[in-house]
Amino acid sequence: MNEPIIQIHKLYKKYKEADDFSVNDLSLVVERKEIYGLLGPNGAGKTTLISMLCGLIKPTSGSFTINNLSYHKNANDIKKIIGVVPQEYALYPTLTAKENLLYFGSMYGLKGKNLHDKVNEALEHLGLLKFADKQIETFSGGMKRRVNLIAGILHEPTILFLDEPTVGVDVQSKNVIIDYLKRLNKNGTTIIYTSHHLTEAQDFCTKIAIIDRGKIYAEGTVKELIASTENATNLEDVFISLTGKELRDAI
Numbered sequence: 111m112n113e114p115i116i117q118i119h120k121l122y123k124k125y126k127e128a129d130d131f132s133v134n135d136l137s138l139v140v141e142r143k144e145i146y147g148l149l150g151p152n153g154a155g156k157t158t159l160i161s162m163l164c165g166l167i168k169p170t171s172g173s174f175t176i177n178n179l180s181y182h183k184n185a186n187d188i189k190k191i192i193g194v195v196p197q198e199y200a201l202y203p204t205l206t207a208k209e210n211l212l213y214f215g216s217m218y219g220l221k222g223k224n225l226h227d228k229v230n231e232a233l234e235h236l237g238l239l240k241f242a243d244k245q246i247e248t249f250s251g252g253m254k255r256r257v258n259l260i261a262g263i264l265h266e267p268t269i270l271f272l273d274e275p276t277v278g279v280d281v282q283s284k285n286v287i288i289d290y291l292k293r294l295n296k297n298g299t300t301i302i303y304t305s306h307h308l309t310e311a312q313d314f315c316t317k318i319a320i321i322d323r324g325k326i327y328a329e330g331t332v333k334e335l336i337a338s339t340e341n342a343t344n345l346e347d348v349f350i351s352l353t354g355k356e357l358r359d360a361i
Contacts, residue, residue: 112141115269115300116163121172123158123324131170132158134324140317145291145301147315149308149345151353155324156304157197160271163302164194177268190218193267197274199254200261203247207238207257210246211264218265225264232260235293236286252283259287263294270294272303276310288314312345320352327352 116139123133133155140146148156161167163174165181165188173180179188201210211229220228233239236256246254259275272291276284288310295301305311311318312332319329328335332345339348 112143114139115142115144116140116174116176116302118163118174119172121159121162121174122170123155123162123167124170131324133162133169136172136321136324136326138319138326138329140300140302143295143298143300145295145303145314145316147311147318148302148304148321149306149311149318149349150304150321154321154353156321157273158324159321160273160302160304164192164271165189190265191268193262193265193270195259195262195270195272195275197277199246199258201246201254201257204245206243206245207233207249208242210257211260214261215264220264228264229260232264235290236260250280250283252279255279255283256287259290263299267299269300269302272301274304274306276305276307284310308345308349318345320349322353 118136118138121133121136122131124131136155136159148159150156158167162169163176165185176188177191181188202213205213208229211232212225215225215229230239230242233242236259238253238256241249241253246257249257255275263270275291276287279287291301292314303311303315315332317329317331318335320327320335328338328348330338335348336342336344339351342348342351
């Protein structure tokens with residue numbers, strides 16, 4: 111077993127006015143350099159869990175550490191080593207791609223030639239350098255997703271949290287994003303990733319937890335999950351077996 115980088119112990123989260131816990135007695139360990147997938151239906155608790163790990167919301171009870179640090183004592187130190195790529199675009203539509211990224215990079219303390227070089231290099235890797243001086247509001251969904259990703263990784267985080275990083279994008283953008291994430295992981299970044307794309311997760315993740323109603327129903331490698339589920343041939347079979355076929359529409 112590699113060294114644990116995230117350790118979660120009996121975590122609970124209940125929002126005000128809610129009847130049920132969004133995260134309910136959840137414990138797990140993520141090892142260093144893992145690509146860890148959190149998969150579950152709508153409302154399973156995936157985004158709530160990531161929001162707690164990023165320090166955006168506080169747990170109702172329970173505890174966790176990131177790189178042996180806790181938000182109680184080391185919030186600023188944690189923020190330096192994590193990157194967050196939210197599901198919603200965190201971009202200024204009237205600024206250009208480059209202006210957005212220079213702004214976000216400067217917030218992480220990057221400056222001067224180092225900042226400009228990092229922005230240009232990332233734009234090039236993600237096929238966006240020729241659009242660097244175009245306003246974000248003119249970009250397609252796939253292009254915005256790629257800029258959104260760069261904004262979260264300019265400071266070279268040790269741990270990267272991705273909430274649905276390929277939702278609503280074209281196949282080409284999705285492939286470029288996944289290839290870039292694999293490269294970051296190869297260079298040592300631990301990735302925590304939520305998705306509805308089960309085929310993508312099956313190919314991308316080194317380990318997966320299937321979450322529903324705030325609890326972990328199963329955890330393991332793709333091979334382990336398929337082997338432990340009767341008549342399963344892929345991750346989708348495992349997912350349906352554990353979470354059922356009913357629709358999870360909510361307003």
